[in-house]
Amino acid sequence: MLALLKRDLALATRAGGGFGLGVAFFLILCALVPFGVGPETSALRPIASGILWVGALLACLLSLDRIFALDHEDGSLDLLATAPLPLEGTVAIKALAHWITTGLPLIAAAPVFGLLLHLPAGAMPWLLASLLIGTPALSMLGAFGAAITVGLRRGGLLLSLLVLPLYIPTLIFGAEIVRRGAEGGSTATPMLFLAGITAGVLALVPFAAAAALRVNLR
Amino acid sequence: MSIWEYANPVKFMRLSGAVLPYAVAGAAICTIGGLVWGFLTPQDYKQGATVKIVFLHVPAAMMAINIWVMMLAASLIWLIRRHHVSALAARAAAPIGAVMTLIALATGAIWGQPMWGTWWEWDPRLTSFLILLLFYIGYMALWAAVEDPDSAADLTGVLCLVGSVFALLSRYAVLFWNQGLHQGASLSVAPGERMSAVYRYPLYLSMLGFFLLFLALLLIRTRTEVRRRRLAALQARETRA
Numbered sequence: 406m407l408a409l410l411k412r413d414l415a416l417a418t419r420a421g422g423g424f425g426l427g428v429a430f431f432l433i434l435c436a437l438v439p440f441g442v443g444p445e446t447s448a449l450r451p452i453a454s455g456i457l458w459v460g461a462l463l464a465c466l467l468s469l470d471r472i473f474a475l476d477h478e479d480g481s482l483d484l485l486a487t488a489p490l491p492l493e494g495t496v497a498i499k500a501l502a503h504w505i506t507t508g509l510p511l512i513a514a515a516p517v518f519g520l521l522l523h524l525p526a527g528a529m530p531w532l533l534a535s536l537l538i539g540t541p542a543l544s545m546l547g548a549f550g551a552a553i554t555v556g557l558r559r560g561g562l563l564l565s566l567l568v569l570p571l572y573i574p575t576l577i578f579g580a581e582i583v584r585r586g587a588e589g590g591s592t593a594t595p596m597l598f599l600a601g602i603t604a605g606v607l608a609l610v611p612f613a614a615a616a617a618l619r620v621n622l623r
Numbered sequence: 624m625s626i627w628e629y630a631n632p633v634k635f636m637r638l639s640g641a642v643l644p645y646a647v648a649g650a651a652i653c654t655i656g657g658l659v660w661g662f663l664t665p666q667d668y669k670q671g672a673t674v675k676i677v678f679l680h681v682p683a684a685m686m687a688i689n690i691w692v693m694m695l696a697a698s699l700i701w702l703i704r705r706h707h708v709s710a711l712a713a714r715a716a717a718p719i720g721a722v723m724t725l726i727a728l729a730t731g732a733i734w735g736q737p738m739w740g741t742w743w744e745w746d747p748r749l750t751s752f753l754i755l756l757l758f759y760i761g762y763m764a765l766w767a768a769v770e771d772p773d774s775a776a777d778l779t780g781v782l783c784l785v786g787s788v789f790a791l792l793s794r795y796a797v798l799f800w801n802q803g804l805h806q807g808a809s810l811s812v813a814p815g816e817r818m819s820a821v822y823r824y825p826l827y828l829s830m831l832g833f834f835l836l837f838l839a840l841l842l843i844r845t846r847t848e849v850r851r852r853r854l855a856a857l858q859a860r861e862t863r864a
Contacts, residue, residue, distance in 0.1 A: 563765065578799070
């Protein structure tokens with residue numbers, strides 16, 4: 406399992422472009438918003454938390470098709486499927502690698518982008534905490550979507566159509582944590598809901614994703 | 624003799640062929656009857672004539688949810704017992720469900736404009752119907768995208784299972800996110816909250832009509848799918864010979 410994780414991480418960093426692309430996309434998104442709604446603090450502050458979460462969602466979406474597509478093309482996915490490691494484990498590891506290469510950089514960059522959008526300083530820890538808890542679920546659900554569309558030639562657009570509705574609950578609770586944090590309210594309830602969704606997704610979705618992969622490798 | 628015998632396409636075609644004319648006739652009588660009866664009801668003291676949209680809005684919304692549940696059941700039957708008719712029925716049901724969701728959203732908007740003063744509001748019920756529509760669209764797009772019919776049935780089946788969980792999750796997550804304008808249950812059985820009988824009986828008839836309409840459309844579409852599958856098999860045999 407460790408070997409697979411190392412291999413995926415090495416592939417993601419050395420293939421070029423994959424590692425920082427999500428963060429660059431996030432930056433562009435945050436730079437575009439003030440052009441759309443105006444640069445005033447009063448206009449940006451109320452929507453900052455929502456923009457940051459939606460931006461994280463879209464940046465995460467950008468690199469999803471890489472999870473399985475390249476391995477499917479060169480045949481290593483077939484080898485992984487016949488390896489002693491259960492396919493569910495492979496899926497989980499690949500989702501973890503995706504999270505490390507896109508989720509973690511996003512979280513590290515989020516405070517800077519929060520400053521760009523005038524997110525109140527009090528909300529910053531909540532932004533980090535909600536992203537830290539929420540983004541693993543995004544990667545895992547993304548791996549499910551990637552597993553379903555792996556055999557398709559033009560799967561990219563379909564992938565976003567399938568995955569984005571699944572992101573809705575995570576987005577609702579994640580953005581709610583930051584909004585409440587910004588207003589100084591209690592964040593315990595949405596935090597628990599978000600953690601519950603992530604835990605449930607991490608526990609159950611690998612089975613669905615592995616089932617989809619088996620169909621596509623048939 | 625068990626219900627699984629109708630998973631045999633030949634038996635299914637025979638039975639559905641026999642049932643179809645009655646379903647079509649019943650759907651026509653009940654839907655048209657319910658809508659006309661509903662149109663002739665007196666005007667509501669507060670809402671005026673706009674209350675009559677309810678005879679279109681509520682049955683469509685009810686079917687939009689129930690069709691997804693039917694697709695879930697059909698997907699489970701396909702994944703567990705590999706009956707092809709079941710997978711084809713799930714495929715045939717999806718566009719009907721999407722249209723029902725659209726009808727519910729559109730009539731709701733037309734009703735909301737005079738009553739709430741807005742075409743659209745990010746109300747939990749409205750939002751969860753929009754999400755349901757997204758799930759229908761994704762499901763249909765996946766069916767259209769995968770070429771091999773058995774793989775397509777498997778993948779859409781898995782998607783339907785996961786989607787059901789998340790549609791339900793979204794339904795309750797949006798409750799947390801925003802408070803609504805929409806009323807609670809429209810058909811409460813508690814005597815104090817019950818709709819007046821003048822409106823209730825035409826509504827029941829219209830709901831029955833919409834259910835029969837779904838049944839008729841589903842049978843027609845499933846029969847078409849079965850025939851299309853047979854045609855593909857014949858053509859494959861032709862090219863091989």
